[in-house]
Amino acid sequence: MPDLPDLDPVIHGKLRLALLSLLAGVEEAEFTWLREKTGSTDGNLGAHLLKLEEAGYVAIEKKFVLRKPVTLYRMTEQGREALVAYVRALKELLGAVLEAT
Amino acid sequence: MTDQLERQDIEERLEQIEKMLLEGRSSVQRGGWGLVLWGAAYLIATAWGMLTREWSLAWSTTMIAAACITAVIARAKAKGVRSFASRALRAIWGSTGGALWVFCGAISASGHWELHSFIAAICVLVGGGYLATGIFLRWHAQALLGILWWAAAVASCLVAGPQQIGWIFLVMDVAMIGFGTYLMILESRATRAMRRVAHA
Numbered sequence: 001m002p003d004l005p006d007l008d009p010v011i012h013g014k015l016r017l018a019l020l021s022l023l024a025g026v027e028e029a030e031f032t033w034l035r036e037k038t039g040s041t042d043g044n045l046g047a048h049l050l051k052l053e054e055a056g057y058v059a060i061e062k063k064f065v066l067r068k069p070v071t072l073y074r075m076t077e078q079g080r081e082a083l084v085a086y087v088r089a090l091k092e093l094l095g096a097v098l099e100a101t
Numbered sequence: 102m103t104d105q106l107e108r109q110d111i112e113e114r115l116e117q118i119e120k121m122l123l124e125g126r127s128s129v130q131r132g133g134w135g136l137v138l139w140g141a142a143y144l145i146a147t148a149w150g151m152l153t154r155e156w157s158l159a160w161s162t163t164m165i166a167a168a169c170i171t172a173v174i175a176r177a178k179a180k181g182v183r184s185f186a187s188r189a190l191r192a193i194w195g196s197t198g199g200a201l202w203v204f205c206g207a208i209s210a211s212g213h214w215e216l217h218s219f220i221a222a223i224c225v226l227v228g229g230g231y232l233a234t235g236i237f238l239r240w241h242a243q244a245l246l247g248i249l250w251w252a253a254a255v256a257s258c259l260v261a262g263p264q265q266i267g268w269i270f271l272v273m274d275v276a277m278i279g280f281g282t283y284l285m286i287l288e289s290r291a292t293r294a295m296r297r298v299a300h301a
Contacts, residue, residue: 017114021121026184033181037124087118090111097108 007093010055011086015040016048020057020083023075028061031071049073057082124291132190132234132243133288134178135171136281142167144274151267157209164205168198189237197230217258220266224254224273246280249273 011017018038023029035045052058057079061072075083142163149159179187204222208214228250235244253273257266 014114014117017117018121021118022124025122025124026182028183030181036181083118087115090115094108094111094115097111101108 006089008082008086008089010051010057011082013048013051015044016052017086019045019048019052020075020079023058023073024080024083028072028074031073034073052079055079055082133281133284133286134174136246136277136284138170138174138281139167140274140277140281143270143277147267147270147274151264154263156263161205186238190234193230193233193237197226197233200226216263216266217260220257220270221254224250224257228254242280246276249276 011020015038019034022034022037031045031049034040034049035042038045040048049058049060053060055078057076059074059076061074063070063072146160146163149163150156153159201223204226208219228247230247231250232244232247235241235247250273253269256269260266260269
């Protein structure tokens, strides 16, 4: 069974993987939408989004809509490339596992 | 055993990515509620018209109310996310809705009103919207609903009077409500499955 060293640790967390995959399917999303889709708490979601932002996988834009603060999240090109590489690595691992069994 | 677990983990992750990607894409496309709402609106307008013979009052009142409710719900549903699909669907239904209002307004204002051709034109326009949506989203059932609307357009040209046209509309209303309810059940299941995956 091969190890998992090539898997990006930033994406490997299940909630972060879910967030990045969700953002891959849209142009941009608000914090509240991501919270609704993942069923996560504010604190947990904020912490994981921060990690994705620090890795450069997610870009954040803060603005006011009708005087209310809105935080928009968008997947960066770097994030898209990382997700593609992660999926490719997973598929390679799966192939290796299937071959071994 | 370890091999089996790791294989399972990899497969679960791939499944999670696929589900979330689809969710991101499809969350703005969910239209089950719209079909139920408009199916119910047509049903109310048809029943009202058949009972009172006040077709203009019944249809104009119900359609304006349904359009207002649609605008409010669609705005609330689309809140928080923007995508290519949401813009495409707004374009399709905005154009279809606009075409319907222009057509109905022009016909009403001109007085050149003939029941069969009026109903046929409405069915063709609505059917076009459903067909375009079905093709764009690759939902065969919705595309089929569009073709059913076109079949209703042909049928409404062939039948004798308002009573028969009313029956055609009743069949379409039931089809829309049935299909919309089915879609809403699927959407609800998909949402529950996605939340499970995110926290697995």
